[in-house]
Amino acid sequence: QKEVEQDPGPLSVPEGAIVSLNCTYSNSAFQYFMWYRQYSRKGPELLMYTYSSGNKEDGRFTAQVDKSSKYISLFIRDSQPSDSATYLCAMRKAGNMLTFGGGTRLMVKP
Amino acid sequence: DSGVTQTPKHLITATGQRVTLRCSPRSGDLSVYWYQQSLDQGLQFLIQYYNGEERAKGNILERFSAQQFPDLHSELNLSSLELGDSALYFCASSVGTINNNEQFFGPGTRLTVL
Numbered sequence: 717q718k719e720v721e722q723d724p725g726p727l728s729v730p731e732g733a734i735v736s737l738n739c740t741y742s743n744s745a746f747q748y749f750m751w752y753r754q755y756s757r758k759g760p761e762l763l764m765y766t767y768s769s770g771n772k773e774d775g776r777f778t779a780q781v782d783k784s785s786k787y788i789s790l791f792i793r794d795s796q797p798s799d800s801a802t803y804l805c806a807m808r809k810a811g812n813m814l815t816f817g818g819g820t821r822l823m824v825k826p
Numbered sequence: 827d828s829g830v831t832q833t834p835k836h837l838i839t840a841t842g843q844r845v846t847l848r849c850s851p852r853s854g855d856l857s858v859y860w861y862q863q864s865l866d867q868g869l870q871f872l873i874q875y876y877n878g879e880e881r882a883k884g885n886i887l888e889r890f891s892a893q894q895f896p897d898l899h900s901e902l903n904l905s906s907l908e909l910g911d912s913a914l915y916f917c918a919s920s921v922g923t924i925n926n927n928e929q930f931f932g933p934g935t936r937l938t939v940l
Binding site: 752758759760761762765804811812813814815816817818819 | 828830857859868869870871874881882884916918920928929930931932933934
């Protein structure tokens with residue numbers, strides 16, 4: 717069993733929809749949680765990172781962490797075709813090594 | 827553009843061969859990380875260097891090695907290549923080495939082993 721699980725999708729939504737992307741993890745030693753966006757044939761780009769349980773908002777993006785359930789989410793409001801990409805969750809214990817989920821492919825249709 | 831550069835963009839080689847991938851970190855970043863991304867394994871951490879010294883090792887095969895030079899660029903050497911080594915190889919960089927949440931990824935090198 718992988719330490720970090722993520723539904724691979726693809727997830728297809730109409731423009732303007734609210735998107736919910738999720739990851740679960742099994743190791744309670746994970747302390748820091750990140751979301752990366754990866755466009756086709758590009759490197760991952762950091763969107764947000766958070767430490768504590770609760771919500772963190774940045775523009776149209778909201779990251780949510782529930783440490784008690786070992787569950788993290790990324791919400792995208794008013795989704796745009798330019799949001800079409802693969803979204804990767806990543807987690808870190810003490811130290812710098814990141815453990816990634818497998819990624820969810822998102823398609824936002826105009 | 828993250829500021830991290832990687833060369834070459836594409837590499838096609840044969841089984842048993844050796845290749846070198848190169849990475850230049852963002853200006854001011856002292857840490858360099860190497861990752862492998864494949865369809866079946868996803869994005870996996872290989873190794874980290876900080877200011878020339880190895881700092882952390884992940885799922886890196888013994889056939890693979892890396893180093894970071896005094897000018898902070900890094901090279902990942904892959905030898906005795908196998909078909910299963912075909913993947914995207916990413917380099918990332920960050921300012922520090924301890925508890926750094928912001929790693930900036932380069933565009934990657936696509937390796938195809940025939």
